[in-house]
Amino acid sequence: MVLKKGLKTLRNKVKAKKIKLKTLLAEQKSILCKDEVWLDHEGNLVDLEKVVDKLETALDYERDVERLDEEEKGVVKKL
Numbered sequence: 001m002v003l004k005k006g007l008k009t010l011r012n013k014v015k016a017k018k019i020k021l022k023t024l025l026a027e028q029k030s031i032l033c034k035d036e037v038w039l040d041h042e043g044n045l046v047d048l049e050k051v052v053d054k055l056e057t058a059l060d061y062e063r064d065v066e067r068l069d070e071e072e073k074g075v076v077k078k079l
Contacts, residue, residue: 001052003076003079006078006079007049014042014043018039021039021043047071048079052075054068054072
């Protein structure tokens with residue numbers, strides 16, 4: 001599925017930065033505010049994963065894509 005491939009590519013893109021930032025936090029070191037925002041938004045793939053899972057199990061893909069809210073449709077376009 002194209003969305004799964006897109007999600008995998010995105011995971012690989014954010015992985016190194018996410019590991020670096022989480023390591024710093026685990027070591028009780030501070031990170032920049034912009035890095036905190038990145039972790040909460042661009043680095044957080046939970047919403048993307050939910051949409052991909054929802055569509056992966058869809059019986060009627062096209063119909064279910066139409067039923068997505070605007071944010072979820074944005075996820076599909078992003079991937």
